[in-house]
Amino acid sequence: MPNVSNAPALRLTDIRKEFSGLVAIENCSLAIEAGEIVALVGDNGAGKSTLVKIIAGVHPPTAGTIEFAGKTVQPTTDANRNDVEVVYQDLALADQQPVYMNLFLGREKIKRPLGLLDRRGMIDEAQALVSQLDVRIPSVTATIRDLSGGQRQGVAIARAFHWAKRIVLLDEPTAALGVAETARVEEIIKTLRTQNLAILIISHSLDQVFRLADRICVLRRGSQVGIRRTAETDKNEIVSMITGLA
Amino acid sequence: MDGVHRLLDRVDVRQNVVYVGFLVIFLFFSVTLWDTGFLSSRNLINIVLQTAPATVMAVGLVFVLSAGEIDLSFGSIVAVAALVGAVVMQEASALVGIAAALAAGCVIGAINGAFVAFLRLPSFLVTLATMGLFAGVARTLTDLRSIPITNEAFAGFFGSGSLFGIPSLVLWTVAVVALGHLVYRHTTFGAHVVATGDNAAAARACRVKVTRIRLSVLVLSGACAALAGLLYAGRIQGARYTLGEADLMIVIAAVIVGGTKLNGGKGSIIGALFGSLLMGMLNNGLILMGLSVSQQLIVRGLIILAAVAISLREPAR
Numbered sequence: 001m002p003n004v005s006n007a008p009a010l011r012l013t014d015i016r017k018e019f020s021g022l023v024a025i026e027n028c029s030l031a032i033e034a035g036e037i038v039a040l041v042g043d044n045g046a047g048k049s050t051l052v053k054i055i056a057g058v059h060p061p062t063a064g065t066i067e068f069a070g071k072t073v074q075p076t077t078d079a080n081r082n083d084v085e086v087v088y089q090d091l092a093l094a095d096q097q098p099v100y101m102n103l104f105l106g107r108e109k110i111k112r113p114l115g116l117l118d119r120r121g122m123i124d125e126a127q128a129l130v131s132q133l134d135v136r137i138p139s140v141t142a143t144i145r146d147l148s149g150g151q152r153q154g155v156a157i158a159r160a161f162h163w164a165k166r167i168v169l170l171d172e173p174t175a176a177l178g179v180a181e182t183a184r185v186e187e188i189i190k191t192l193r194t195q196n197l198a199i200l201i202i203s204h205s206l207d208q209v210f211r212l213a214d215r216i217c218v219l220r221r222g223s224q225v226g227i228r229r230t231a232e233t234d235k236n237e238i239v240s241m242i243t244g245l246a
Numbered sequence: 247m248d249g250v251h252r253l254l255d256r257v258d259v260r261q262n263v264v265y266v267g268f269l270v271i272f273l274f275f276s277v278t279l280w281d282t283g284f285l286s287s288r289n290l291i292n293i294v295l296q297t298a299p300a301t302v303m304a305v306g307l308v309f310v311l312s313a314g315e316i317d318l319s320f321g322s323i324v325a326v327a328a329l330v331g332a333v334v335m336q337e338a339s340a341l342v343g344i345a346a347a348l349a350a351g352c353v354i355g356a357i358n359g360a361f362v363a364f365l366r367l368p369s370f371l372v373t374l375a376t377m378g379l380f381a382g383v384a385r386t387l388t389d390l391r392s393i394p395i396t397n398e399a400f401a402g403f404f405g406s407g408s409l410f411g412i413p414s415l416v417l418w419t420v421a422v423v424a425l426g427h428l429v430y431r432h433t434t435f436g437a438h439v440v441a442t443g444d445n446a447a448a449a450r451a452c453r454v455k456v457t458r459i460r461l462s463v464l465v466l467s468g469a470c471a472a473l474a475g476l477l478y479a480g481r482i483q484g485a486r487y488t489l490g491e492a493d494l495m496i497v498i499a500a501v502i503v504g505g506t507k508l509n510g511g512k513g514s515i516i517g518a519l520f521g522s523l524l525m526g527m528l529n530n531g532l533i534l535m536g537l538s539v540s541q542q543l544i545v546r547g548l549i550i551l552a553a554v555a556i557s558l559r560e561p562a563r
Contacts, residue, residue: 086451088451092445092447092448092451093445093448094440094441094444094445094449094511095444095511096440096511096512097440097511101437105437105441105449105452105454106438106449106452106453107453108434108437110434115433115434116428116432116433117431117433117434117437
């Protein structure tokens with residue numbers, strides 16, 4: 001039996017994924033501790049999004065094992081999806097619904113015995129959540145379409161934080177944001193770290209990667225090139241690893 | 247013009263157009279038709295009785311539109327369900343006939359739903375096809391003949407009867423609207439319906455069973471149409487293939503004017519009720535004003551156009 005208590009929140013071992021015989025990703029091994037932020041970097045087509053989808057349970061790996069807190073899992077089952085929350089590039093928010101309904105979408109609070117929606121309970125819990133993460137929105141009853149890009153991203157991250165038991169995957173969380181909104185979202189991501197969640201972030205911005213991540217995992221053409229501690233490397237080395245030009 | 251736009255943005259007229267329109271038209275008819283009996287309780291109740299089947303269909307359609315789909319076949323389902331119920335009642339009890347009619351509506355709704363949910367065909371095209379298909383079935387079913395319903399209990403329960411002096415059609419309207427509103431606003435099913443219509447990919451990412459929702463709303467619409475067929479059958483004590491034929495545009499207009507978005511994500515059962523009553527009141531008032539059929543069509547069309555234009559207008563950003 002593995003030592004579950006000391007095991008990393010996420011461990012990938014020799015992950016390989018093929019689509020109709022084409023290798024999308026291979027030889028990928030990575031462990032992320034609780035409270036750690038690891039950045040996944042690489043050029044377009046390097047396999048970053050595929051790896052995130054494998055961890056999230058969208059695609060089963062062709063080979064390799066995935067462990068959540070020391071337990072090997074089949075990530076495509078609903079039970080194991082409870083460990084992982086993903087913030088997708090398109091945010092997966094319902095624009096015309098209020099913030100609190102988006103935070104609870106698919107996992108609404110209900111009142112017994114009639115099983116009716118507990119809107120008051122969801123509003124109160126949503127308010128506490130956005131306050132805890134300091135997500136600055138006018139109200140949790142505001143509709144998503146009335147929020148700015150940064151506020152929407154804050155809501156999406158808050159939802160992931162609320163439901164994730166161990167791991168949050170962030171796919172380009174600030175790609176569409178301005179400077180001030182990016183800084184705001186980065187603050188929220190740093191707050192997630194203090195909540196003992198393991199965070200894997202995909203980003204094309206090396207500046208952001210160096211601001212946020214503890215370690216950097218580089219992929220190139222579907223293969224893992226290496227993992228570096230942010231404090232022990234620099235942008236030149238990471239760019240060399242991404243491009244393959246030593 | 248800018249001033250009007252700013253005013254429309256500040257006061258969310260789109261949300262309340264049906265209530266404002268209802269009030270304005272009610273006041274207009276009250277003043278212009280004060281000597282024709284428009285305000286008599288008999289006439290006002292008559293409006294509710296005449297709109298009962300349309301209101302029931304509108305409740306089903308709110309769910310369908312909110313889920314980002316459309317059902318054009320409910321008018322045909324009305325006729326098929328009423329005829330199935332009437333034919334079965336000739337050989338069996340009223341209860342069996344009612345069950346057969348509702349089952350027919352659910353089955354046709356499920357056929358629509360299966361094409362839309364599992365084969366991902368556009369609901370507009372699927373229900374356009376089944377609208378014609380089941381209109382043909384309704385004509386074939388009894389070879390264009392009307393089927394009388396002689397069961398008094400059935401006629402009382404669904405049409406001409408009353409409870410504590412309240413006509414059964416009014417009770418059906420209240421019951422269906424109340425149940426529809428409860429499910430739409432206060433259950434996870436209702437929340438998942440609007441989320442599916444708002445952003446199906448987001449709903450799916452949040453574990454909402456989008457395929458099941460799409461199937462369910464079309465089955466629900468079929469069931470509501472079948473119930474509307476029973477209400478028609480109870481009122482006229484018989485069934486014929488023309489039932490529901492003229493309801494398609496009126497019900498869609500009632501639902502849209504009532505605040506439900508044509509492309510999903512937002513709707514209102516109470517708004518649909520008032521939309522339906524508004525259509526009934528227009529019909530009633532224009533007849534009392536002595537307008538010819540062609541004049542009624544023109545005036546009704548213009549009023550619906552204005553209401554829909556205001557209710558669907560996107561706010562400036």
